[in-house]
Amino acid sequence: MLEGLLIGLQTAFSIQNLLMVVAGCLIGTFIGMLPGLGPMSIIAIMIPVAISMGDPSAALILLAGVYYGAIFGGSTSSILLNAPGVAGTVASSFDGYPMARQGKAGKALTIAAIASFAGGTLGAVLLMVFAPALSSVALLFHSAEYFALMVVGLSAIAAFAGSGQVAKALIMTILGLIMATVGEGALFNLPRFTMGIMDLQSGFGFITLAMAMFALPEALFLVLKPKDLKGGDGEIKDLRITKDEAKAIAPVIGRQSIQGFFIGVLPGAGATIASFLGYAVERNIAPKKEQDEFGKGSIKGLAAPESANNAACTGSFVPLLTLGIPGSGTTAILLGALIALNVTPGPRLMIDEPQIFWAVIMSMFIGNLVLLILNLPLIPYIAKVLSVPRNYLIPFILFFTLMGAYIGQNNATELLILVGFGICATALKFADYPLAPLLIGFILGGMMEDNFARSMQLYDGIAFMWERPMTLALLIIAALLVVLPSYRARRSKARADGVADGD
Amino acid sequence: MALDRWIALVLLGVCLTYGYAAWFTMDGGLPPFMQRNPIWPSTFPKVLSILGIIACVIILLGLEKSEPKEADIDYRRLGDYHLDQALMLLALMVIYALCLRPVGFLISTSAFLILGSFILGERKWHIMLPVAFIATGTVWYLVQEVLGIYMRPLPGIFGG
Numbered sequence: 101m102l103e104g105l106l107i108g109l110q111t112a113f114s115i116q117n118l119l120m121v122v123a124g125c126l127i128g129t130f131i132g133m134l135p136g137l138g139p140m141s142i143i144a145i146m147i148p149v150a151i152s153m154g155d156p157s158a159a160l161i162l163l164a165g166v167y168y169g170a171i172f173g174g175s176t177s178s179i180l181l182n183a184p185g186v187a188g189t190v191a192s193s194f195d196g197y198p199m200a201r202q203g204k205a206g207k208a209l210t211i212a213a214i215a216s217f218a219g220g221t222l223g224a225v226l227l228m229v230f231a232p233a234l235s236s237v238a239l240l241f242h243s244a245e246y247f248a249l250m251v252v253g254l255s256a257i258a259a260f261a262g263s264g265q266v267a268k269a270l271i272m273t274i275l276g277l278i279m280a281t282v283g284e285g286a287l288f289n290l291p292r293f294t295m296g297i298m299d300l301q302s303g304f305g306f307i308t309l310a311m312a313m314f315a316l317p318e319a320l321f322l323v324l325k326p327k328d329l330k331g332g333d334g335e336i337k338d339l340r341i342t343k344d345e346a347k348a349i350a351p352v353i354g355r356q357s358i359q360g361f362f363i364g365v366l367p368g369a370g371a372t373i374a375s376f377l378g379y380a381v382e383r384n385i386a387p388k389k390e391q392d393e394f395g396k397g398s399i400k401g402l403a404a405p406e407s408a409n410n411a412a413c414t415g416s417f418v419p420l421l422t423l424g425i426p427g428s429g430t431t432a433i434l435l436g437a438l439i440a441l442n443v444t445p446g447p448r449l450m451i452d453e454p455q456i457f458w459a460v461i462m463s464m465f466i467g468n469l470v471l472l473i474l475n476l477p478l479i480p481y482i483a484k485v486l487s488v489p490r491n492y493l494i495p496f497i498l499f500f501t502l503m504g505a506y507i508g509q510n511n512a513t514e515l516l517i518l519v520g521f522g523i524c525a526t527a528l529k530f531a532d533y534p535l536a537p538l539l540i541g542f543i544l545g546g547m548m549e550d551n552f553a554r555s556m557q558l559y560d561g562i563a564f565m566w567e568r569p570m571t572l573a574l575l576i577i578a579a580l581l582v583v584l585p586s587y588r589a590r591r592s593k594a595r596a597d598g599v600a601d602g603d
Numbered sequence: 604m605a606l607d608r609w610i611a612l613v614l615l616g617v618c619l620t621y622g623y624a625a626w627f628t629m630d631g632g633l634p635p636f637m638q639r640n641p642i643w644p645s646t647f648p649k650v651l652s653i654l655g656i657i658a659c660v661i662i663l664l665g666l667e668k669s670e671p672k673e674a675d676i677d678y679r680r681l682g683d684y685h686l687d688q689a690l691m692l693l694a695l696m697v698i699y700a701l702c703l704r705p706v707g708f709l710i711s712t713s714a715f716l717i718l719g720s721f722i723l724g725e726r727k728w729h730i731m732l733p734v735a736f737i738a739t740g741t742v743w744y745l746v747q748e749v750l751g752i753y754m755r756p757l758p759g760i761f762g763g
Binding site for chain 2: 270277278319323325489491492495512516518523533552556
């Protein structure tokens with residue numbers, strides 16, 4: 101391994117590759133910040149650039165830099181505008197945005213930067229140590245386990261919905277799953293629920309839905325109730341975090357980096373599930389008093405998804421580099437780029453071309469450092485977005501929302517769907533329905549059905565649910581996640597009643 | 604009945620329609636070789652429709668107690684807020700969507716940005732116009748030249 105490290109250092113520290121890291125991180129951060137352009141689209145756009153360089157290590161370093169830069173940039177727009185640019189940073193807006201509204205935007209961005217840095221760096225260390233070993237664990241996972249894992253991920257959403265909200269979170273999740281079945285599925289090649297409309301043949305666009313669920317209602321709320329927008333003091337002060345706060349988030353970052361990394365290793369899971377699961381886990385193990393702060397600007401609630409999603413990004417490189425199996429859409433695009441450069445990722449990569457493998461890992465350390473150094477001083481300038489007067493900001497938010505949906509699909513009908521869903525989402529928001537579960541259900545829906553169908557076919561029925569111990573255990577965890585919060589709410593209420601009676 | 608239960612009622616309707624489509628209309632056209640599969644295209648939707656109906660009924664009957672929270676915006680007094688502005692902006696977005704192709708990116712986007720801030724009550728034309736034009740030009744340049752995504756800049760009659 102030491103030999104590998106040295107090869108990696110040698111390759112990663114060449115001038116060209118250092119430039120690639122910096123360029124990738126910068127491009128990723130800025131594009132990731134724009135709501136609607138996620139790591140997938142930007143990496144896809146960067147592929148021609150990467151391929152024309154001709155050097156596989158440099159290309160992979162550039163694309164990897166774009167990837168975690170985008171995740172990092174996505175958290176900035178989640179925190180400042182509540183408009184996540186990337187699905188993996190949706191969970192960061194739960195606590196980051198309330199913090200920004202309380203005037204603690206600087207602190208929130210600092211915490212996000214530190215948590216991302218720690219998550220990414222710890223993830224890279226783990227990648228270095230575990231990459232060979234973990235590939236065998238990931239191989240044990242079968243489509244039945246993937247299905248069960250996704251059920252756990254979705255139940256976790258209900259688990260952190262808060263008291264009195266479990267049913268609403270569930271219905272929104274199911275609605276998301278239902279929307280994911282619209283269009284032509286990979287397994288059946290039959291158009292379903294399209295009502296004969298050609299535009300629905302390929303299903304709803306993820307970006308359109310994300311824009312309609314988050315950015316549009318937020319902008320409409322700003323229009324309806326202007327005094328909420330703190331247009332005047334976009335000044336980001338108080339970037340520092342206190343010693344107590346550092347002490348509070350340190351264990352969270354540690355736990356979530358490790359958990360996020362392992363979730364990222366599992367194909368199909370990735371940064372999105374890692375961040376949601378990380379948020380849910382931290383919320384559930386926090387003491388009762390801190391639990392109430394989650395969703396209202398808890399620093400732990402921000403640190404958890406931020407470290408988890410960065411660690412998961414790093415983790416998702418494990419199946420790509422060691423097995424040649426892309427675990428997510430983004431790594432699938434990376435795989436395509438590598439093959440175009442005549443490199444075949446897989447078990448032989450570490451033996452045949454160790455300099456690529458180790459250089460990428462080394463560049464991850466450098467990239468995370470670059471992100472931290474570039475972004476901490478830049479935060480006050482990035483946050484200037486908040487000081488733009490409302491009359492200009494709102495048309496621009498609406499415009500970027502529309503552009504995000506348009507660029508992805510190049511289809512003006514998508515814009516009409518966006519407005520329609522946006523109105524529905526605003527009505528749901530009025531009635532206090534949580535919107536994030538719908539989007540997560542939608543993202544996971546397709547994958548979940550594919551894995552469900554595959555295991556049904558392999559076991560000729562639903563026997564896989566109890567015949568595979570790992571599946572069974574995961575499904576039991578999922579059931580507990582749904583039942584426990586309502587049980588806990590009932591118990592705490594009973595206890596509260598008891599106290600009242602005693603008085 | 605509160606709005607959240609009205610919405611639950613609407614969603615129940617959605618789930619019932621979806622369930623009807625899944626349970627009664629989808630299996631008829633299934634080719635024979637697929638009927639031997641343990642899983643049909645309708646299997647997953649069937650499960651979803653039942654789960655959805657259960658969740659809707661739970662909300663509709665108020666089985667899960669929740670304490671009323673103070674909402675950000677009270678929908679019962681929508682008229683107190685800037686509802687007119689919000690509706691006009693939505694209409695503007697629809698018009699923009701319809702105009703983007705025929706009128707071209709540059710004109711429709713500048714018009715959208717100017718009219719958007721006009722609706723919100725901005726009247727400083729000497730700021731509005733340059734901001735809109737510069738932003739439109741920059742975005743168009745970035746998307747078209749840097750990212751290489753084609754967007755028709757001018758109306759079709761000018762050969763855009």
